[in-house]
Amino acid sequence: MSVLNTILSHAEKYKEKGQLVAIFDLDSTVFNVSPRTQKILQDFAQSKSYKSKFPKTLLENLSQVQVRTQDWGIKEALIRSKIEAPLEFFESLRDYWFEHFFSNSYLFHDEPYPGAIEFIKTLHKKGARIVYLTGRDKHRMGEGTHNVLKHWGLPLDTYNKLILKPKKGMSDSLYKLDMIDQLSKEHPETWAFENEPVNINLIAKELKQVNVVFFESTHSRREELMHEMPILKAEFPFLAD
């Protein structure tokens, strides 16, 4: 039985005696964020203030850059593009990307991974509690995140809830560890879906009671996965059998 089928059957089993909780990371787990980055690069290339600052051909070359699903940030796409430019150009682009990527305004460009939305809805119908636990912070990205979850018809209320970081700059991994620890104490069975090995390694080490599923899409490259666990690959649909 696939791990997704196992979770669905366990959700039904626990329905009557305290619900199973399924915790989903958002960026690069439920949503492919490459279209967000792609749109930000295009808008930089179209921006009037940068048109007056940088050569036209350079901005045209930038608008041709293709961001791939496996890319992390903008660096890899830019290296692949072989764009040559003064350091000031890359610094301006980095700052522009950073300001807009971590904001409410571009989140609607994210694309759910195939099957992810349907799986979460089905899991909810089977009786699981759904929690979205993200490294996004409330101030910069809370409203946009809430709107996107609603847009896709995902379960979202005071119980099936969205947990954002209260402040930017907090450690994602420590914050997630703390939240998952609390949730796991309130439920007979806990599953956490996550793409970032830094977070997964800490959770798997500290919270033995939690079942972690590695969503293999892209990550920060800061750590490799150090524990045995079920793996879902981003190139295959997020489907139960």
Ligand SMILES: [Mg+2]
């Ligand atoms: Mg993530």
